[in-house]
Amino acid sequence: MSQDYDAVLIVSFGGPEGPGDVMPFLENVLRGKNVPRERMLEVAEHYQHFGGVSPINEQNRQLIAALEKELAANGPRLPVYWGNRNWDPLLADTLRQMGDDGVKRAIAFFTSAFSSYSGCRQYREDIARAREEVGPTAPEVDKVRVFFNHPAFVEVNAENARRELEAFPAERRDNALLMFTAHSIPMAMAEGCRYERQLQEACRLVAEAAGAPRWELVYQSRSGPPQQPWLEPDVCDRIETLHAAGGLEELVILPIGFISDHMEVLFDLDTEARELCEKLDIAMRRAPTAGIHPKFVRMVCDLIAERVEGLAERPALGELGPSHDVCPVGCCSYTPRRPAAT
Structure with a gap:
């Protein structure tokens, strides 16, 4: 059955836009996680090696621009929004803007092809927290299926x-x-x-x-x-x-x-x-990643169309078949284990 969606939401990890952003960004990423501070400082140096700017932000902007062009030309004709887990534009801010724009229900594309807590469930939890923070004006958000075998x-x-x-x-x-x-x-x-x-x-x-x-x-x-x-x-x-x-x-x-x-x-x-x-x-x-390859961009639009237009066909190769559209309650659960004492 087709669904009454009125926007697309691109959900990604986020990254610093300058040297001063690096440590606050990493603190957001690692908050509540058992990661040694030495590792955080090591990763911070990785970012500083590239001027403190993560390329993921510009790459997401390019993907969104390519998606907007493809959606305008071939549909589904929906506006595209962008929200991140760890840095601007943060999910709560994006959902607030969507609510102000009158968006009631959005279909989300996560920038991860595979199922895991970090790559799927945690993003769903982030969206749930952001919706709670925004309140009753926040739109409902569903997600497209993972696409590892598309x-x-x-x-x-x-x-x-x-x-x-x-x-x-x-x-x-x-x-x-x-x-x-x-x-x-x-x-x-x-x-x-x-x-x-x-x-x-x-x-x-x-x-x-x-x-x-x-x-x-x-x-x-x-x-x-x-x-x-x-x-x-x-x-x-x-x-x-x-x-x-x-x-x-x-x-x-x-x-x-x-x-x-x-x-x-x-x-x-x-x-x-x-x-x-x-x-x-x-x-x-x-070898490069999929990036904004035209076939990949069209695939994202096709995944959106599956849900927006209620298409029955779910293209998938191999033995595992197409992934589910709606995640089961216990899908990708994760309880961190404390490291053994040494």
Whole structure:
């Protein structure tokens, strides 16, 4: 059945817009989390390395501009708003503006392709708190389904991977490794969601479409204390292991767990992983994320149309099928575990 939506809401992580924003932003991100202060200062230095400006904000602006153009041309014809979890424009401020503009019900697109507490449920909790803060004028907000196995998401990532693989000499291409990366999460979080399974399926689909016989999934950007188990292996640790075993000379890294080339991509991959590969004499190429690829932008509009127009078809590749439209009550639950005493 079609739904009476009157706006689109893009929901993202947020990031600092200048050096003075970095520490307040990170304090917002890490409030209530068991992350060592040393790690926060380390990440702050990552941002300062790029002038204290996170690229995620400009990338979201570009995505919104592309979406507005596509929606105006091909529908659904709805205004687009933008709200962040951790920095301006904050969700409460955006929902307040939406209410002032007369928006009653919005369909939200989260900038995460996979199911997890951090990538889905926490955003839903953020929206619920923002609606409570705004009060009765706040619009209702639903979300589109996760899209890890949507044909367009797979196709765009496969195109990006294939382009980088084909940049290697033909005689060395078959031995090149396609290494997918995603944000690591605590094991306790992974156990309560389908994050790992969805990632493995998306990687398999993209590798097959790209014609890459040799591929694997690794993780990056962990931030918890060392005593707390997180998903592994880490991208740099795995590169070193493969190099030591003599099995890595050509490498393409594709950050499939992200949809834009934001700070964690630029620092963890384009800086740290690249410097490691140069040190080990590994020919490394980094494939871009989906970004504002026209097929990806159209996919977002199609996901919106599924809900706004009540379309019965839910395109999805592979064994897992399309994800649910409405999250079950216990979906992606997470109870942080205290690290074991040492």
